[in-house]
Amino acid sequence: MGRMGAVLGVGFAAAAAAAAWRAARPAADLTGKGVLVTGASRGLGLLLARGFGACGARVVICARDRAELDRAVEDLGARGVDAHALVCDLRDPGETTAMMTAATAHLGRLDIVVNNAGIIQVGPLGALMRTDFEEAMDIMFWAPMRVIEAALPQLRENGGHLVNITSVGGKISVPHLLPYSCAKFAAVALSEGLDASLAGEGVRVTTVVPGLMRTGSHRRAFFAGVPAREYAWFSALGAGPPPISMDAERAAARIVHAVRTGRSYLVLTPPARVAILVHGACPQVTQWGLRMMNRVLPASGEERPTSGLDASRRADNAFLRTLTRLGDDASRRFNQLSPNGSGEEAAQR
Template identity: 50%
Template structure:
């Protein structure tokens, strides 16, 4: 639910203006100009009060939407996961977030606490089943219950398949299939006690396999199948499974994505598509939709008109959709003779990258707001965390 204060106030004022125009337009004799202006001003003020009052009521309902609930969010230290933690917290929930790096996690928890959110952070690698059990135990020990599990952790690699290795596919599957698999199966029994929910953040890439993002699409496709299957098999248990299908979101992730093949050209098309307002949606809007769907225990949520159009096109004309994807693949950069690899933070500093960044300014801004850091920074943090744990 987005903030409707300004739109509702304007709508109320417009209603008052229309009413006054109809009244005075049909009057047989005009009233004195001063009296008319005063009455019109009164109507406008009344309309604005109505608008703001309705919006305030909506905000109050939003603030109590998840009151008393405990929400666990993987990948909650940045990007969509962090914004979901903010939004669930604003809706009254206590929040547990997990991430692999301690520094990133501490920064996110401090920011959430500063917003008045009852937040707790746990270092956890979701690909490790033992750490998953520890994560669930700590969440329950801290808050006494678990009502919602949000599987939001993910990773992204962009480049032609000829430039990718088997290990790239294994990493994607570990994080975006086996991670949600182990965590969801371990959480189901705990969620039965609270009639809770599992929320799986998949992607339009799970249903439309986008060229040059094959590991991501493969893992997301498996994740979507797992989510929809669990939704069917938990019927009658009191547990609700929500499958979320976002389209492109402005999370600033392009700066931390790894690009292979021709990194500068790969960065250019990806950052441009992820940052254009007509193709992408703000992460704040996406998070509000997800929290609203969770509170109402919806089974399936598609975010953005572009994603809906893609699902409809695939369902009605799968062959034509496949041909469209082939055309997209033909337009994207070829595999160069010498494969190179760069982070988005590096590729974005090229001449081409700087040009793209001026167009995708909204995505650049989102990266700063969503605690996004480059993979190099994360790897350094992971090494420091490993060194501390071995001492």
């Protein structure tokens, strides 16, 4: 424990010094800047679009569902945000290219690109298939890679900023979230490598590593094996009260501020920072904890992934509703559900 304590002490001291240095830096003016946010019809992406728009930026958002996008644009417009929506399935290279061309045409120039789109598949290894891993990689690694390739010429020309939303699941691989963790590990590697590779080309890169946040995404994840049981543990953590999870609006505000101050790395939530430090210093400790976690998670079932909306009905009970009250409220406020509260779109993949 002495070695771990020393590492943690040095880490916290360095973080405090870096925070003090950043606090002294003036925040950049984003008025009139062109911002593209992927996966921004709901959840964290929508909140980031709100945040950049509140700073005076012009925003293009993209997602797969037109109805969700229309509601998001209405939400943003009511807040005075200059926003434009583009339907795009980022798994399709042709659609991605067309979306990037249309976004540039609308904005006139790209100054900030935020890779936020994602998918969450929850379940034991035996209930998942290779196609689940392929879909996770396609959405959270290859899709951002295609967006980056298309955006880099403009970002180089404009001295722009690339923001990659990764996850603590990309630093520590969590059981029952293996496709997600594999894709997020790749996303972290891509973002960190780009930060180093583009350092001399005038392009800033911010790697965002969120911990648990109340974005309402537990209603839009997919659950396999025994869906009701998988939903119960996942929502109790991801949609649970503080300090287990973080308010998503606060998280979005910190990400926007990190971009404005030129921060290259942002880890959100104290538990995520501690877990990353401990894993770096003593990985055998975290691996032991993950093995213990896997033992108490639901045993393997045979059901293929079903939506969080369906799984939530099966898992419904008063105790779980109490635990997830704040997260369920986030689902309603951040466009995770359709206006009648049914969230039909959750069944789409």
